Amino acid sequence: MTLQKKSWNEPAVRVNQLGFTVGQSKTFSSQLVKGEFEVVNVDTNETVYKGQTGPLTDDASAGIAVSRASLDALDQPGRYRIVMEGGIESETFAVSERPYQEIKRALLKNFYYMRCGMELTEEFAGPWKHGACHLAHGGVHGDTATKLPSAGGWHDAGDYGKYMVAAAKAVADLMLAFERYPAAFAEPTIIPESGNGIPDILNETRYELDWMLLNQREDGAVYHKLTTYGFPGLHVMPEDDLGTLVYSPVSFTAAGTFAASMAMASRIYAPFDASFARICQETAERSWQWLERAEGQELAGFKNPMDVTTGEYGDRTVVDEHYWAAAELYRLTGDAVYLTRAEQLAKSGSFPLCSLGWADVGGYGTVALLAALQQRGENAALLADLQEAWLLRADELLASSLSDGFGVALPSNRYVWGSNMTVMNDGMHLLIAADLTKDAGKREAYCTAAQYQWDYLLGNNVLGICYVTGFGSYSVMHPHHRPSVADGVPDPVPGIVAGGPNAGRQDTVAVAMLKELPPAACYIDHEDSYSTNENTIYWNSPAVYVAAALDIQHQA
Numbered sequence: 001m002t003l004q005k006k007s008w009n010e011p012a013v014r015v016n017q018l019g020f021t022v023g024q025s026k027t028f029s030s031q032l033v034k035g036e037f038e039v040v041n042v043d044t045n046e047t048v049y050k051g052q053t054g055p056l057t058d059d060a061s062a063g064i065a066v067s068r069a070s071l072d073a074l075d076q077p078g079r080y081r082i083v084m085e086g087g088i089e090s091e092t093f094a095v096s097e098r099p100y101q102e103i104k105r106a107l108l109k110n111f112y113y114m115r116c117g118m119e120l121t122e123e124f125a126g127p128w129k130h131g132a133c134h135l136a137h138g139g140v141h142g143d144t145a146t147k148l149p150s151a152g153g154w155h156d157a158g159d160y161g162k163y164m165v166a167a168a169k170a171v172a173d174l175m176l177a178f179e180r181y182p183a184a185f186a187e188p189t190i191i192p193e194s195g196n197g198i199p200d201i202l203n204e205t206r207y208e209l210d211w212m213l214l215n216q217r218e219d220g221a222v223y224h225k226l227t228t229y230g231f232p233g234l235h236v237m238p239e240d241d242l243g244t245l246v247y248s249p250v251s252f253t254a255a256g257t258f259a260a261s262m263a264m265a266s267r268i269y270a271p272f273d274a275s276f277a278r279i280c281q282e283t284a285e286r287s288w289q290w291l292e293r294a295e296g297q298e299l300a301g302f303k304n305p306m307d308v309t310t311g312e313y314g315d316r317t318v319v320d321e322h323y324w325a326a327a328e329l330y331r332l333t334g335d336a337v338y339l340t341r342a343e344q345l346a347k348s349g350s351f352p353l354c355s356l357g358w359a360d361v362g363g364y365g366t367v368a369l370l371a372a373l374q375q376r377g378e379n380a381a382l383l384a385d386l387q388e389a390w391l392l393r394a395d396e397l398l399a400s401s402l403s404d405g406f407g408v409a410l411p412s413n414r415y416v417w418g419s420n421m422t423v424m425n426d427g428m429h430l431l432i433a434a435d436l437t438k439d440a441g442k443r444e445a446y447c448t449a450a451q452y453q454w455d456y457l458l459g460n461n462v463l464g465i466c467y468v469t470g471f472g473s474y475s476v477m478h479p480h481h482r483p484s485v486a487d488g489v490p491d492p493v494p495g496i497v498a499g500g501p502n503a504g505r506q507d508t509v510a511v512a513m514l515k516e517l518p519p520a521a522c523y524i525d526h527e528d529s530y531s532t533n534e535n536t537i538y539w540n541s542p543a544v545y546v547a548a549a550l551d552i553q554h555q556a
């Protein structure tokens with residue numbers, strides 16, 4: 001078994017291994033050690049800066065004492081290392097004008113590596129090339145004689161399933177990232193469509209949207225997922241996974257998130273492809289009608305049929321999916337019917353209004369309403385309520401971030417399966433709050449806190465690991481990602497965000513290897529640890545948003 005290369009409970013200096021942008025906030029953490037530190041230029045061996053860390057304070061999530069320090073004064077481009085008492089050193093990090101340009105591109109390029117239904121050629125995939133996969137039609141559960149086209153889209157994760165609610169969060173994050181930070185997506189990601197006049201982030205997202213469209217039934221209902229009956233073995237390449245493909249039954253959450261993300265796509269793609277935008281709008285409206293007819297029935301989240309054991313993506317409440325759909329359709333069309341429904345659903349009090357998860361999608365509805373109400377100058381009272389809710393949550397995240405030893409806003413009870421998604425979602429929340437607030441000081445504080453979430457992901461954490469494959473000097477090597485395990489290439493597919501610490505330890509490796517560890521240390525870089533070390537499209541997507549913002553420093 002692979003053991004953690006670094007120990008969570010030894011004195012150490014932790015830092016964002018990609019480094020920092022000239023002129024922007026720079027912070028690091030030292031665990032079980034405080035006091036004087038030196039910053040050494042690794043190329044000249046010169047000490048360029050000396051400083052003092054803050055006091056050691058107990059960190060509830062990491063279970064040890066941690067101190068924080070600022071490097072804001074370090075603004076000369078270069079490669080550096082922090083050295084503390086006893087020769088304790090950090091990883092090497094850079095200070096440069098655009099340290100995140102490459103990782104941003106890789107986080108987005110990773111979606112290309114997740115593509116299903118086409119060959120990934122060496123030209124675009126390098127050593128991670130593989131044959132076309134999952135080309136067969138899918139049977140419909142309960143009526144397997146009916147076979148529907150199913151090829152295309154992205155694999156969800158380390159497995160090869162394709163799931164609607166997961167897809168919707170991923171495409172939404174990418175479209176929001178493009179809409180807010182178009183300048184960050186000017187360069188190509190080097191994919192087959194590059195150079196066709198459409199930004200590659202939209203080319204990539206379109207690959208998934210086209211697959212999503214296959215899932216809508218004539219009556220507007222939407223299949224929950226397209227998978228084999230069970231997961232294939234871990235050492236199976238996609239093209240060798242020949243299990244029977246089946247569309248699981250339709251679900252309310254699938255139709256709601258489908259309608260919402262198609263309405264969003266209609267708006268985003270309109271300037272590039274008017275006929276596609278029309279298709280997106282028409283399908284969104286058809287699923288909306290189905291949601292309205294289905295409402296009032298017994299509506300719980302999806303449950304796997306007895307004979308299907310792939311990911312369930314169940315849900316406690318489906319009202320937020322309905323809300324998101326109403327909000328996006330209002331934003332797209334301006335039709336008062338949608339606004340009325342969105343307001344009703346928002347006021348039901350049955351879901352969090354600001355969450356950006358795959359199950360709790362209320363935040364996406366709120367983002368859509370905030371923009372639409374502002375733009376159309378309607379319902380000022382609702383607008384004010386939603387703004388207040390968003391900023392209140394941002395203030396909670398800010399406080400939580402400032403009291404954490406590593407600056408991460410996660411409280412100790414939120415180190416759950418896919419915690420790194422929550423970290424990046426929190427980063428997105430803070431950046432959106434920075435756009436909303438009229439208080440310049442707050443704006444600055446939210447942006448700095450977003451940077452802290454990013455620093456945590458890239459190495460400023462109790463394990464000192466960069467959770468993105470292919471980046472940083474000590475990073476994830478063994479993700480629970482079938483192609484990375486099975487392709488014979490030593491390095492994993494680049495640009496993967498690993499799930500991260502999960503105090504729930506929901507796999508046998510985590511149970512055996514992570515006994516009695518504090519929440520933030522419940523992670524193991526082992527290919528069998530799917531509950532801490534898998535990847536998913538919707539853990540990458542909020543990281544693309546944050547990377548884009550910080551790459552171009554949140555410029556307008």
Ligand code: G3I
Pocket residue numbers: 156157158159161310311312313416417418504506530534535536
């Ligand atoms: O939020 C709850 C919290 O309320 C609860 O108290 C706490 C205690 O367990 O856990 C939190 O819930 C966890 C939830 O993830 C958070 O999103 C659940 O325990 C945990 O089981 C659940 O894990 C999900 C996992 O599937 C198992 O269902 C992950 O979110 C989800 O990302 C993951 O998705 C899988 C797909 O099914 C298949 N493809 C791979 C993908 C990634 O692993």
Ligand code: 9MR
Pocket residue numbers: 157158159231232233234310311530534
């Ligand atoms: O590989 C699967 C992963 O994508 C899922 O997140 C995880 C939980 O649903 O399950 C993994 O599959 C494992 C299965 O649940 C149990 N047997 C071992 C499988 C990994 O090879």
Ligand code: ZN
Pocket residue numbers: 115116117133134155160238
């Ligand atoms: Zn495939």
